[in-house]
Amino acid sequence: MNDSPKDTYLEHATALLNRIAAEEGPAIERAAQVIADRVAEDRLIYAIGPGGHSQMGAEEVFSRAGGLACIVSFLDDGFYLGHGSARSMAIERTPGYARAILDHPEMAAGDVLLIINAYGINSATIDSAVLAHERGMTTIGVTSIANQRGLPQGHPSRHPSGQDLCDLVDIVIDTKMPLGDAVLRLDGVQEKVGPVSTMVNAFALNAILIEAVGELARRGIEPPIWRSSNSLGGDEANVAVIERYRHRIPNL
Amino acid sequence: MNDSPKDTYLEHATALLNRIAAEEGPAIERAAQVIADRVAEDRLIYAIGPGGHSQMGAEEVFSRAGGLACIVSFLDDGFYLGHGSARSMAIERTPGYARAILDHPEMAAGDVLLIINAYGINSATIDSAVLAHERGMTTIGVTSIANQRGLPQGHPSRHPSGQDLCDLVDIVIDTKMPLGDAVLRLDGVQEKVGPVSTMVNAFALNAILIEAVGELARRGIEPPIWRSSNSLGGDEANVAVIERYRHRIPNL
Numbered sequence: 001m002n003d004s005p006k007d008t009y010l011e012h013a014t015a016l017l018n019r020i021a022a023e024e025g026p027a028i029e030r031a032a033q034v035i036a037d038r039v040a041e042d043r044l045i046y047a048i049g050p051g052g053h054s055q056m057g058a059e060e061v062f063s064r065a066g067g068l069a070c071i072v073s074f075l076d077d078g079f080y081l082g083h084g085s086a087r088s089m090a091i092e093r094t095p096g097y098a099r100a101i102l103d104h105p106e107m108a109a110g111d112v113l114l115i116i117n118a119y120g121i122n123s124a125t126i127d128s129a130v131l132a133h134e135r136g137m138t139t140i141g142v143t144s145i146a147n148q149r150g151l152p153q154g155h156p157s158r159h160p161s162g163q164d165l166c167d168l169v170d171i172v173i174d175t176k177m178p179l180g181d182a183v184l185r186l187d188g189v190q191e192k193v194g195p196v197s198t199m200v201n202a203f204a205l206n207a208i209l210i211e212a213v214g215e216l217a218r219r220g221i222e223p224p225i226w227r228s229s230n231s232l233g234g235d236e237a238n239v240a241v242i243e244r245y246r247h248r249i250p251n252l
Numbered sequence: 253m254n255d256s257p258k259d260t261y262l263e264h265a266t267a268l269l270n271r272i273a274a275e276e277g278p279a280i281e282r283a284a285q286v287i288a289d290r291v292a293e294d295r296l297i298y299a300i301g302p303g304g305h306s307q308m309g310a311e312e313v314f315s316r317a318g319g320l321a322c323i324v325s326f327l328d329d330g331f332y333l334g335h336g337s338a339r340s341m342a343i344e345r346t347p348g349y350a351r352a353i354l355d356h357p358e359m360a361a362g363d364v365l366l367i368i369n370a371y372g373i374n375s376a377t378i379d380s381a382v383l384a385h386e387r388g389m390t391t392i393g394v395t396s397i398a399n400q401r402g403l404p405q406g407h408p409s410r411h412p413s414g415q416d417l418c419d420l421v422d423i424v425i426d427t428k429m430p431l432g433d434a435v436l437r438l439d440g441v442q443e444k445v446g447p448v449s450t451m452v453n454a455f456a457l458n459a460i461l462i463e464a465v466g467e468l469a470r471r472g473i474e475p476p477i478w479r480s481s482n483s484l485g486g487d488e489a490n491v492a493v494i495e496r497y498r499h500r501i502p503n504l
Binding site: 004005006007009010013014017018021025028052053056059060062063064065066067073075076077080081082083084085086087089118119121122147151152155156157179180181182183184186187188189190191192193194195197198199202203206207209210211213214217218220222223225226227228229230231232234235237242251252 | 256257258259261262265266269270273277280304305308311312314315316317318319325327328329332333334335336337338339341370371373374399403404407408409431432433434435436438439440441442443444445446447449450451454455458459461462463465466469470472474475477478479480481482483484486487489494503504
């Protein structure tokens with residue numbers, strides 16, 4: 001009966017989250033296993049979100065209440081929308097750029113890189129996957145397969161190689177975001193509205209990390225987890241975590 | 253039957269989105285009306301997310317596929333996690349800081365400011381609401397009432413005045429985020445895991461904007477909306493929108 005736009009948007013959003021949980025379960029569990037393996041060895045986990053709004057995925061897993069503390073996110077001023085959205089788009093489309101930022105003193109073969117990009121086609125995203133493989137890293141892609149398969153070769157946002165992220169990573173978690181992100185068409189409005197990528201990315205990322213934490217607990221390992229600083233005893237609870245990682249994780 | 257952590261996380265996330273749609277409908281519609289009123293007059297809409305991860309809410313509504321194009325987000329390097337999470341927290345707790353960044357040549361009495369903060373208590377958040385009212389603006393808060401009511405006076409993350417955002421804004425959309433953000437307790441893990449604030453903030457914000465667009469369409473006004481640049485004809489579709497706003501919106 002109620003067909004207000006926000007209710008239709010709710011249906012789209014919850015349907016997508018349900019589909020991710022139902023269809024991506026095995027991929028999420030594989031991703032969680034490889035992350036748990038590295039955390040068990042006290043290795044850092046790396047994340048990059050090569051693009052304007054995709055970088056929010058790398059923010060989501062960095063220094064996050066209820067999230068793993070041993071994550072290095074390559075939060076980059078070039079991708080950051082606060083320095084300009086046209087600038088951010090031009091940079092994500094620049095071949096070679098990601099190579100300049102994907103570096104950390106501890107990064108080595110066998111380490112895990114989470115690559116979060118809703119579209120999975122731009123130069124910084126493809127370069128990140130290629131570089132990680134050159135270095136012998138294990139890659140996890142959080143991305144929409146429908147989007148990259150649906151976008152034709154020669155589109156200006158594509159890497160010159162025309163590759164799709166889902167073909168380059170070791171493990172892909174498909175976020176099911178429809179082509180173009182916006183899901184709703186309203187009467188009298190030319191463009192579709194209601195983007196979903198932030199919600200599906202956040203859900204998929206947190207699902208992976210939750211499963212990794214559960215797996216570590218099953219192995220008898222207490223994983224390092226942030227408490228919200230805006231909660232009771234938050235600052236105090238985080239002192240030990242900060243002390244453990246402040247010399248290893250930039251920008252903590 | 254299936255009690256994997258990610259399935260429990262899914263239940264929490266979808267329950268929260270459903271509750272927002274069911275219980276916050278009137279507030280979302282009021283917020284949409286005041287936004288539609290301003291857009292109809294060709295006024296800009298302003299947004300700020302005063303805090304590390306809360307700034308992602310201001311990113312969500314800025315230059316966003318399927319989102320309104322006439323939004324100015326005060327994306328600030330101090331809040332930005334890429335410049336340090338401890339630095340970001342210290343800055344969001346600094347009384348007076350928000351006054352230095354909340355400014356735009358067109359900002360005037362009657363304009364709308366969206367204030368997005370999951371916790372609703374820190375200095376930059378409270379200062380934003382107070383300053384907006386001094387200027388005669390209409391404020392919309394996207395925040396968790398349970399969190400601000402649950403956090404005691406004297407907590408180090410609170411503004412010196414001890415105020416809650418929900419008491420200061422004209423319209424509040426309650427995101428229902430539980431105290432401390434993380435929703436899951438796993439066996440053998442001391443801290444809770446699985447933050448939900450990014451999902452509930454993104455859902456609430458997009459619900460407001462979708463309803464505003466629908467209202468504008470009912471008034472016979474075609475609202476300015478971004479198409480994804482990573483979609484067919486995206487760059488071309490956005491040329492006219494950029495031309496219309498590039499001299500009015502910084503960092504476009």
